[in-house]
Amino acid sequence: MSMRIVIAKPGLDGHDRGAKVIARALRDAGHEVIYTGLRRKPSEIVRVVMDEDAVAVGLSTLSGAHNVLIPKVCEELISNNMGDVIVFAGGIIPESDREYLYSLGVRAIFGPGTKTSSIIDFLETISERRDSKLDVGVGEKTGWRWS
């Protein structure tokens, strides 16, 4: 199932190798990937997701500001009536910070060493969950997460 997915780099973080590798892997898996480029504000990312009618957004952050930037994206998606959008994250996000992000509606966090195939599996799973009307969007009931 092909999806439209935004891959975004929030905040002041110049490391985009990971994001680009992911973008390419998702394209090769048959998805349409919209890459935002570096140093985007949370509000800009939400805007891109809206205009592009994307199903999911992947946030790549290696700057350490994930606990500020990711919540802002989640909140703005919900306040813009886009709670059905799926949010996942990647980069350098310590284990101890992850529970908080999951509680905001983030459905998967991929750290260093992740195989691109597991991100593709994750996308297949969320696509199935959407089709079966199970909670998976950022504004829907939290609890389910990729593991």
Add this chain to the structure above:
Amino acid sequence: MVLNLEQNISLAKHGNRRELARLLSIIESGKKLPVEESNQSWVLGVTGPPGVGKSTLIGVMIEEWVRRGEKVAVLAIDPSSPKSGGALLGDRMRMTSADNGESVFIRSLATRNHPGGLMPFLNPMINLLSYCGWTRIIIETVGSGQSEIRIVAFANRIMLVDGPDRGDIIQAEKAGIIELADIIVINKSDLPNADNAANSIKKSLEYSDKNNDIIVMQTSSINNNGISELIEKLDNLNVNNERNLLRVKERLISAWDHKLLSNPSLDEILLDLQSGEINLDEALQNL
């Protein structure tokens, strides 16, 4: 669903971006929307070789148009991978100034390997955007082949972009894009050789009576040179009738292609042709 569409369209017309984005997806999925055909749309096709700065140039043009009170919508088209069917859509990362404010809307589109390309969707998308009050609609595509020419032919004004020192314009000439273009822009005029490139294009246009009203100019997106002149020229462009006819012809051909490629008995006829059971004339008859 069908009952709600009119309501969705009305919401989109009144500035609801999410509805507009969704309606574009609905068009892309092949559904028809109850929006009337408009011949009042202002549509600019932008094409040119990869790497000449088309997206960046469009980014600064958007800013200038917004300053002048226009509402600008961009359809940025990139090819889908023929192997996986996926696509990497990165044009909008060069138009970052456009992700704020209500007067800009950018949508990335993949060609999706549809028979005959994006053709069946472009007109409905343009009609919808125009109906929803977007006064400047831009279609951007990499100009490297016949299918891209067909895409820009859906615009009623065409701008060809090239860089200094490239000589790709000769390729464009071969592909027949020049005959469709109203304006040729040498971008990156801050680099050496832009003058030479512009002059050699002007010279080559002089040889033909048909193309001598094509505007040739230089711009630089990084220092904003020539941008407001470019906007001025585009806003006051006289659409040349002869070129318009060529564009209409391209549109007709692409509609015809689409019809041919989506004919249900196409595969059967191809096999018959291959085995020699029928000849080309008979194949045309059967289609």
